[in-house]
Amino acid sequence: MSATIEKLSDVVIKFAGDSGDGMQLTGGQFTNAAALYGNDLATFPDFPAEIRAPQGTIPGVSGFQLHFSSNEIFTPGDNCDVLVAMNAAAVKSNLFNLKKGGIIIVDTNGFDAKNLRLANYAEGANPLEDGTLDGYKLYKIDVTKLTREALADMAGLGMKEKDRSKNMFVLGFLYWMYNRNMDFTINFLTEKFGKKPEILESNIKVLKAGYNYGDTTETFMTRYEVPKAKVEAGTYRSIMGNQAVAMGFVAASQKSGLPLFLASYPITPASDILHDLSKYKNFGVRTMQCEDEIASICAAIGAAYGGNLAITTSSGPGIALKGEAIGLAVMMELPLVVVNIQRGGPSTGLPTKTEQADLLQALYGRNGECPMVVISTSTPSDCFEVTIEACRIALQHMVPVMLLSDGYIANGAEPWKFPKASDIAPIEVKFKTKLDEGETKFLPYKRDEKLGRPWVTPGTPELMHRLGGLEKQHETGNVSYDPENHEFMIKMRAAKVEKVADYMPLQKIEVGAEKGKILVLGWGSTYGSIKSTVLDLIAEGYSISHAHVRYMNPLPKNLGDVLKNFEHVIIPEINSGQFIKVVRDKYLVDAKGYNKTQGTPISKTELKEFIKTNYSK
C-alpha cells in the first residue's frame, strides 16, 4: 500500500537538536536540495550561544528553520509546519512556534529520563506520552536504534561513530516525506568523505535507510509535494549574507583593479567574512588577523594609505573599539569600508542573536563631529551589490564607509540569481601621480567636484606629504589651529558626505502606490517581513506601500518627498527606535515605530497584527 501524495504550496520546517546532532548540516542539505528542485526559499539558523552548552539542555539546542515554497517568499516563515526534534529539549524550546495541527518528528531516544530532566520536564512527565502533544501529528521514531541497525554489518565503526550519522536518517526520511531526490546529498557526502570510505558508506547507508523507512513503514500514509516556484528565469545559487559580502569585496577589488586588504579580529557573527576572504588568496586578497579590533582598523588605514582597497569587518563591540580610528580615517580622508554585522547588545549582549541597534552608533558614535557614509543591506543576496556599492563610494569619494548588516542576514540563505562578472560595472579609481599643468605645489587637501581629495600613495616621487589626525588647513593639509578654518573643515567634511547623495539612486517604493494612506518605511533585515506584510494588506484592500532605505547617510535626496505622499509613516525596527529618530529629526514627520528587541526578527504575523489594530483601510 503506497502513501498518498498531498500538494502544498508552502512549508516551514524547523530542525532542532543538540549542537552535536548536526542539525545545521541537515537543514543546509535539505535547503540546497529544495533550491536545486526549484522552490523559492529562505532560511534562518538559530545557534546556541555557547559552542559546547551542556548536552541535552535547552541552551544547547541548535536550530535551523527552512521555508520553501512554490510561491515567491521573502522570510524564513513565522511558525513551523514541521518540527524535527532530536531530543526533549528541542521540543520544549520550539513547540510554541509550531502551528496547531503541525507535524512533530522525534527521535524517541532523546526522551529518556535523563534527557527529560535536562530539558526541565517535571519529574515523571514525558511530552511523548502525557498528552502535551495532543493536537499535533506526532511521529515517534527511534532514530538511534534504526541507525545502529542500518549499520549492524559495519564492524569497523564504533557506536559513537555510528550514532554520528543519525541526522542522515532524519534527512533521508524527510526526503521521502517531501518526495525529494537524494542525489544532492550523496554527492555532498562523496566529496566530504571521499577519503574516508567507511564513513562515506555509513552515511549513505543511513540516509537511504531513512528514506526506505518512510517507504516501507505503513505508519506514514501521506507524502507531500511542494511544486517548483514560478520565479524569474535565470541561473540561481543559494547564498548567505556573509558569503555575499566576502564575494562583493572580491568583485570590487577586481573591478577597481586594487588589491583587497582585510584586517580583522574574529567576532560572531562577522567571522565568516574573514574565513571566506582568507580562502580567496587566489584573487590576490591580503588578509591579516590582528590582535584586536583597534589594530584591525589601523592596519586597514595603513593599507588604504598604501593604495589598497582596505576593509575591516566586525560586530558592535568591535566597532565600538574602532571608533577613534574611524575618526582618524575621516580626518585623513582615506577610502575604507568598515563592516558591522550587528548582533544583540549592549556589551557582549546576545552574540548569536540579531538586532539592528547599532545604527545610531554608525551615524554618531565617534568623538567630535565625525560624519561617515552609512549603507545597509536588506537580504542575503542584497549584500553582494551593497558591498560593491560601499567600495565604490569609499574609493570615488575618498571617505570611510560603514556597511551595516546583521546576524539574520549574515546567516540566512536565499536563492540568488547571480550576475555575470562582466555585468558588474567597473569602479574607476584615480591616483594622483604628478603635479598637474599649472600646479606648482602639491595640495593634499585640494578638492575635486565630489569634494574628495587626491589619493597619493607613498612611492610617488615629488608628492611627499604628511597626513594626521590634527585639524588640517584647507587645501594645504598643514596642521592648523585657526578657529575659522576648523569650522570650515567641519562643514566641509559634512558637505563631502552629503555630496555622495548626488551620486546615488533616489529612494523608490518597493511595493504599493507612490501615494497613499500608509507607508511602511524599513531598513536592513526587516525587508522580507515588511514586504510580505504589505503585499498581504494590499490584497486585503489597504492603501499601503513599502519603501526600504539602503543609504542611511546621506539619505536619498527625495526621501522627504516620498514621506509627504503618505498620511501615516510606520517604521519597524529590531531596536527601540533608532532610524525613526533620524527621520523625525530630518523630515519632521510624525512617524510611528514598531519595535522589538528580543534577538529575533520581526515576524509578518506580528507586524500585520500591529498595522491592522492601529490603522484602518
Place this chain on the structure above:
Amino acid sequence: MSEVIEKAALTSKDFANDQDIRWCPGCGDYSILKQVQTILPQVGASLENTVFVSGIGCSSRFPYYMNTYGLHTIHGRATAIASGLKASRPDLDVWIISGDGDSMSIGAGHTIHLLRRNLNVNFLIFNNQIYGLTKGQYSPTSEENKITKSSPMGSIDHPFNPAALALGADSSFVARSVDRDPKHLQEILKRAHAHKGTSFVEIYQNCNIFNDGAFEVFTEKGTKKMHTLLVENGKPLIFGDNNELGIKLDGFTPKIVNLNEGNSANDLWIHDESELMKASLLVRMFDDPAKEGAMPRPFGVFYQNDRLVYEDVMHAQIATAMAKPGDLDKLIAGKETWTVN
C-alpha cells in the same frame, strides 16, 4: 646608473622640510631627528619610498619634520597602522616613531604583536620616562617612587624594562642608544635599517621640561664611563673610567671583575648578538645606577636574528595561490547552481 648618482646626491637637508619645529628648546628629540636625517642619505634612502608613522606624543610630531611620506596618527596605534602599510606595501621603507607611553602604555598591546610578527620596519621608541605632551605624568617606564603631577607621593607602578619586554616578545632586533651620543645613535640607526625584520630601538631621550636629567648618569662625563657598557659584537664586555672593569659570567650570573687584578680579557663575556640566552641576561642588566654595586647599563645591539618576515610569507602564500588565479564568475556561481527556464 644616473639613478644611483641621483640617490647618492641626497643630503640630510633634503630630508628636512620647511615646517617650524615645535619641540621645547633643548629637547632630546632634536638630536634624534638630526641623526635620522643624517643617516638616511647614507643608507641610500629615497624621499618617496620612505614613510614615517607615529602615534601621539611630543616624539610623535617627528613625521611633520621629515620631507618624506608620513602619518601622524592616534595614540598608541602607529605600530598597527605601519603593520598594515608594510604588509600591503613591502617596497616601502617604513619607520615607526613612538614614545614610551605611546608604545608601552596605550599601545603596548600592538607593540608585542608587531615584534612577534616581525614585519620589516624600524621601530624607534623615544623613552623619556615621562608623558611629555600631556605635561608630565609618570609613564610605564618611570621609576618607582617618582614624583609627578599624577603621583605626588611617588609612583607606585613598577616600570617596564623595554629591551627585556621586546626580547620577551621575540623581537628579532633589540638595541638601545641615547640622544646625547650622536655617533652611537647613528651607528645603531644604520644597523636597525640594515636588519631585515622589526628593529626595536630604545632611545633614551631627555625631556628637559618634565624629566630633566633622567639619563644624566649615562651621558655626563663624570659618571658615564662607570655606568654605561657599550656592547659590540665579538668583543668582551669592558667598561670603567679606564676600561679596567669587565663582566664575566659565573654560571648565569654576570659579575664585575677588575682587569688589573689578574683577570684576563679573554675570560670575559664575549658579546654575541646571535645568542638569545645571553641577550636575555644582557637586557636584564637594568639596575638602578644609584644602587651600591649596580651593574652598568648596556647600550648597543643586544640581539639580532634573521627570521621570517611577515610580509614576505604573506605575499609568498598569495603568490602560491595565484599560480591558479581565481575566476570571478566561478567564485560568484559557487559549487551548486540551478537554472529556471
